[in-house]
Amino acid sequence: MQASQDSFQAEPGWYVSAQQPEEEAAAAEEWSPLLSNEPHSQGSPGVSFGLSVFNVMNAIMGSGILGLAYVMANTGILGFSFLLLLVALLASYSVHLLLSMCIQTAVTSYEDLGLFAFGLPGKVVVAGTIIIQNIGAMSSYLLIIKTELPAAISEFLPGDHSGSWYLDGQTLLLIICVGIVFPLSLLPKIGFLGYTSSLSFFFMVFFALVVVIKKWSIPCPVTLKCIDGVFQISNATDDCKPKLFHFSKESIYALPTMAFSFLCHTSILPIYCELQSPSKKRMQNVTNTAIALSFLLYFVSALFGYLTFYDKVESELLQGYSKYLPHDVVVMAVKLCILFAVLLTVPLIHFPARKALMMILFSNFPFSWIRHSLTTLALNIIIVLLAIYVPDIRNVFGIVGASTSTCLIFVFPGLFYLKLSREDFLSWKKLGALFLLITGTLVGSFSLALIIFDWVNNK
Template sequence: MMGDREERRPILAINEPIQNGYRSTETGDEKVELPDVDEGKTSTPAAVFIVVNAAMGAGLLNFPNAFGQAGGIGPGVAMELMFLILIVTSLFALAYCSQVHSSNTYQSAIEATCGKGFGIATEICIIVYMFGTCIAMVIIIGDQFDKVMEAIVGIDFCHHWYMNRKFTMSAFAILIILPLCIPKDIGFLRHASVIGVIATLVVMFTVVIKYFTEDHHPVHNPRGKDSWGMTFSAIPAIFFAYQCHVSSVPVYATLKRKTMSNWSIVIVSSMVLCATTYTVTGVFGYLTFGDAAKSDILQSYDAKDWFVIAARISVVVAMITSYPILQFCGRAALITLLSKTGMTTLTPPPKREKIRRYVITMTWFFSSLAFSLLVPNIGVAIAVVGGIAGCFILVFPGFALTRIILDDTSPKTRKSYFLMGVGMLLFVGGMFLFGEITCRAIIDDVRDTDPELSSKCYES
């Protein structure tokens, strides 16, 4: 329950600033660096860039395929815009929760509003989401290596053990990515998100350029009886692509002007930039390949095309720098969760902290690598991770907003009931979509006897 001071707060005090700014969070001896900014000194343009960094990434590769699942460009864009409204609404709800409780992280805002149980559930979801995203990143790296090998050696490259996907993925991940995951401080990667944005733009321009410079023969398959089911299959890609909510709370806490009016500028600007990039890629990718667009759009192009090779290189570099950051966040969340259950302490002796860090890092890394070797393409990973992203976007913010309105002791107004209705819509809708997306992902994975492969070499 909220304190007396918070219970007397008016509902949605639009321009009331927060006095408590951003503070770093300590997890054991590891200092979890959130956005690299000073307390309360983030300008509006800088905040826009941080949110765009958090949202734009690997989800872009799956957008043309998602448009195909949705039924084409018209239904795909309409679905994207519909969920974009819900995504923006939940970002405002999270900002308000952060404002009421002076929270500086997503999980602390949810726990302060909804209780310890929801806080633990949020930590678990963050861990699973980060782990699933790490799996998707290793799969993407494997996809790019397969096409590079195919361009250099030929279609039979995978019959050489040292060029086979399982070997190249494992060797590259162990030699390059694992050493970046072990350090206690990953400050040297604090600006790596810029690389992700650059890689995203390179992919977008590549898709557009290839559409205008080459002949294309898009494939359009007739919609079957399960057309609505296929439409639902496009939702995880949207959630995965636009998930920036975990990062949004610390960003809001660092704003110079912590008001809803200023936050609206940040959110609208960020989402317009992201939506433009995603939609352009989805539209031109679908126009080029139609329903034949693969879950990783770069896999649909000629392996020897230099434009596409440049895009592949940029994507691999982005994955190399992004994986350690996600692993670090997941490791910090796991330590926090274990400390809440009494299984460890936040500040162990240095030697014990080092052992704990190595054990968690090695377990995380090799587990994600093993799963990435078993999962055939990023579409499968995104289908599962996208459902969890839906919880960050809809379920937790919706319940938190509803709880704040119910706990407020001031007389209820039309605005109060409206906000409560919005919160319930987000929560109930999010729970339904999470169940539907997760069940469909499991069923599709079980039924899929002919999964999409990264190269024709693996078909023989």
């Protein structure tokens, strides 16, 4: 045991023996499984490659898919394509750095990686960032429910039911959170919620297919005019030529929304721990496949959503279909699918947020149902208040994407790698980590400043 400890301490910052040749160290980094304090149970083969890809995609795909058509409208098709591809590649590379560090340090959570790099302050900062990120994601999901569920219900009801309590978004939101979200979030283990989340991928595929098909159901131009209190399609407006490049004050939401849409880094280590025949290379292939498929779904839905509405596209894409195709059966079906997927995703995102909060406040205390319940209740109250009082989903994408998403995808992986790695500073990995750090810092700070400036001017 003493020899083992000496070997670990030979190279501070890395759990690799100082006497190990560089070729063997590289091979160990490439193939060694993550050392986990919670190994697979006896006889458990782990999760297959395909299911792991599916799990990572579930971690990636979310409400961001509804905001990317709006981003394309404010960046142009080629501008959007370049930025989306850049963010996807950087997200994949940052996972590569995370896996390299986590294999060598034998940690099993993002928070512990912050602890290993910068001690307790690093752990607290990472945990706080995860809390803010997940609160933002959950509030964006509840904002979709508040906005879209009343419209979805009204389309199924004959006659005029305006003013009814069951068509009030805030009332429905409170009922759903009290009756569904809070009870599911109270569960101490994530368990069976993983099975329910498997439906969300198919709902996203269905959504993308509907966006493609409905491109030919809405004529262009697509302006609305109000006649006797009813919105109707008017054919007297601007042209419908797609823009290849476009810049406006709304373009500042582009990179934050994309960063928000590709964040899966807090789920990578738990998925890796359960991977069948785990290795860095195998997990990297899982991540690359999931990011590539997510990129495809994002791009297709954004492109055809933009080509449907052009500069009239809403910041939340479903709102456009609610206006122009209010009683279309397929659109009604896809609304329900998206709302169902969103509803089941909220408790899943709640778990890492609560874990991070408990880690900050009660890390030295044994499990208590009272603390567990009060923490869950506090988080649910916060996300409900945000969903009620935030007027536009792009505000969530912008602020959360510019701050916490860029930190978790770009800044922290680059910073931690520069701190922990014993490689030469001019090595490709360290230069790549430095590029991630600088890019994330500049993009996040610049975007956040412009978004706040835009808010102040609008007020």
